[in-house]
Amino acid sequence: MEADELFRAFYYSLGLPLRSVIEYKIRRRGGSPSEVFEKPWLLLHYVGLELGQHNAELVGMLFVDFARRHRVDPKVAAEALRNPEGWRKFAEYVRDL
Amino acid sequence: MREFFQGFTLVYGPPGSGKTSLALYAAAQMGDRIMYVGFYETGDKLRDKIRGLGLDPSRFVVLDYLSVSDVDVLLSSVVDEYLKAAPDVVVLDGINALPQSREAASAIYRVFQTPTIAIGEEQIGGSHFAYVADSLLEVSQILHRGARYRRVRVVKTRLGPSPGAEFYFTISRRGVHIIKRWSQSRLGERAVAAPSGRRVVFADEVRNSLMRIAPGYTRPGVLAGSRVGAFICEHPACLRISAAYLCDYLDNVKVGVVSTYRSIGAVAAQMGCGVEEVVVPASALGEDLPLEEALGRVGDVPVVFLYGLEEVLHMYGVERVAYVLDFVHSVLPESAVVATFRGVEPVPELLSIFNTVWRYFPDRAVVVKSALGWPVHELKIREEEGRVVFTL
Numbered sequence: 001m002e003a004d005e006l007f008r009a010f011y012y013s014l015g016l017p018l019r020s021v022i023e024y025k026i027r028r029r030g031g032s033p034s035e036v037f038e039k040p041w042l043l044l045h046y047v048g049l050e051l052g053q054h055n056a057e058l059v060g061m062l063f064v065d066f067a068r069r070h071r072v073d074p075k076v077a078a079e080a081l082r083n084p085e086g087w088r089k090f091a092e093y094v095r096d097l
Numbered sequence: 098m099r100e101f102f103q104g105f106t107l108v109y110g111p112p113g114s115g116k117t118s119l120a121l122y123a124a125a126q127m128g129d130r131i132m133y134v135g136f137y138e139t140g141d142k143l144r145d146k147i148r149g150l151g152l153d154p155s156r157f158v159v160l161d162y163l164s165v166s167d168v169d170v171l172l173s174s175v176v177d178e179y180l181k182a183a184p185d186v187v188v189l190d191g192i193n194a195l196p197q198s199r200e201a202a203s204a205i206y207r208v209f210q211t212p213t214i215a216i217g218e219e220q221i222g223g224s225h226f227a228y229v230a231d232s233l234l235e236v237s238q239i240l241h242r243g244a245r246y247r248r249v250r251v252v253k254t255r256l257g258p259s260p261g262a263e264f265y266f267t268i269s270r271r272g273v274h275i276i277k278r279w280s281q282s283r284l285g286e287r288a289v290a291a292p293s294g295r296r297v298v299f300a301d302e303v304r305n306s307l308m309r310i311a312p313g314y315t316r317p318g319v320l321a322g323s324r325v326g327a328f329i330c331e332h333p334a335c336l337r338i339s340a341a342y343l344c345d346y347l348d349n350v351k352v353g354v355v356s357t358y359r360s361i362g363a364v365a366a367q368m369g370c371g372v373e374e375v376v377v378p379a380s381a382l383g384e385d386l387p388l389e390e391a392l393g394r395v396g397d398v399p400v401v402f403l404y405g406l407e408e409v410l411h412m413y414g415v416e417r418v419a420y421v422l423d424f425v426h427s428v429l430p431e432s433a434v435v436a437t438f439r440g441v442e443p444v445p446e447l448l449s450i451f452n453t454v455w456r457y458f459p460d461r462a463v464v465v466k467s468a469l470g471w472p473v474h475e476l477k478i479r480e481e482e483g484r485v486v487f488t489l
Contacts, residue, residue: 018163052140054160058174065170 003091025050104231114238120214122273128185136191192217199225244383267385285321289399292345300488319433326451331440334459344370353395357405379408
């Protein structure tokens with residue numbers, strides 16, 4: 001499985017109600033939900049800006065839990081959505097699985 | 098209010114019953130730094146609520162969580178935030194959103210070492226959280242005959258009031274306040290006011306009779322925390338007697354006058370005194386706010402005269418009359434309250450909410466109840482030269 005694919009699966013696992021809130025907030029910031037699929041680290045950025053850092057932490061933890069179930073090291077997953085560098089390392093890790 | 102909240106307190110009840118306000122206000126009494134964790138209300142709305150209670154939002158760390166299906170991760174995130182914030186008090190609003198297992202309840206109980214107030218919906222009262230909680234408070238909102246009552250019932254406690262104890266409470270910009278039921282045990286020993294005797298005069302024979310029973314007690318003053326019920330007839334003479342009493346008190350002290358309709362001011366003017374009457378229609382007394390505003394206008398006074406309570410009685414029943422009086426005494430615990438009913442009988446249920454009850458007819462007055470042992474049961478009344486004279 002590719003990292004993008006894994007992220008997309010995680011994003012849809014959040015469920016429609018939660019995704020609706022996140023997408024509304026992204027649009028309110030002038031962004032587009034599709035942007036998040038291109039740059040996954042923007043997810044926590046937008047959630048933190050619009051819904052508070054505690055919710056960004058929560059979504060981050062949900063991602064770590066999801067990735068762990070796909071055999072990804074939690075430490076690598078924890079950095080994946082924080083910045084482009086974290087995502088790059090995560091993508092490499094997933095490719096090598 | 099702190100007596101209700103010991104260790105881990107679980108507050109539960111239906112939506113709109115005042116659980117969150119009660120918890121926020123209690124938390125603010127228990128520590129300087131409060132962490133609020135909510136799963137339903139948004140942070141902005143919660144901060145509005147905090148301001149609405151007259152509290153400072155800067156004392157609150159507000160964490161409004163998104164609703165997620167993985168409640169285990171949610172719990173883990175909440176614990177992380179708790180360790181980071183290190184608050185004095187925690188409010189967990191919407192505990193139904195967390196895992197409902199025995200393990201989760203036990204974990205929360207053990208992790209949150211600071212005083213914690215958890216809020217849940219009605220069904221949480223039978224959950225694992227209820228078993229581990231140190232205190233269990235059931236909150237409800239009762240709408241009866243058009244009046245609203247908010248009630249808190251102590252279901253379980255380790256240190257506070259006895260289980261089963263029930264209290265009304267009120268929510269306003271003054272915060273949340275428990276309205277305790279008045280009883281004669283709250284009567285103070287000192288008189289807060291005595292009438293001047295310029296308009297209501299007791300004949301020598303009455304004074305002598307009084308002095309025989311209680312030396313030095315020649316005038317019927319009112320004690321701190323006392324309640325006097327005055328049941329007056331419909332005849333204009335009865336209103337004049339009542340106004341004469343009011344004016345005599347006004348000669349000596351500041352008196353707050355709250356009426357359900359404008360009446361006593363004009364009669365008092367005939368008796369030679371000016372009364373600033375705060376009018377609150379009985380139709381508005383089904384809610385707390387109008388009464389609270391009226392008392393705010395009255396200010397801190399040693400005596401409050403309430404007029405037109407017969408309308409409150411007819412509209413809402415005895416329960417509301419008692420509530421109004423309890424409300425007044427919760428705001429002004431040291432004041433004496435003189436409650437006037439026009440054209441109604443002092444039925445037994447009403448007698449229990451006063452320490453003294455008088456009944457006035459155009460030509461006589463009857464002491465229906467006197468906790469202090471008024472020695473005369475019935476007095477004759479006559480009006481002469483603008484004065485009301487009581488004789489044996």
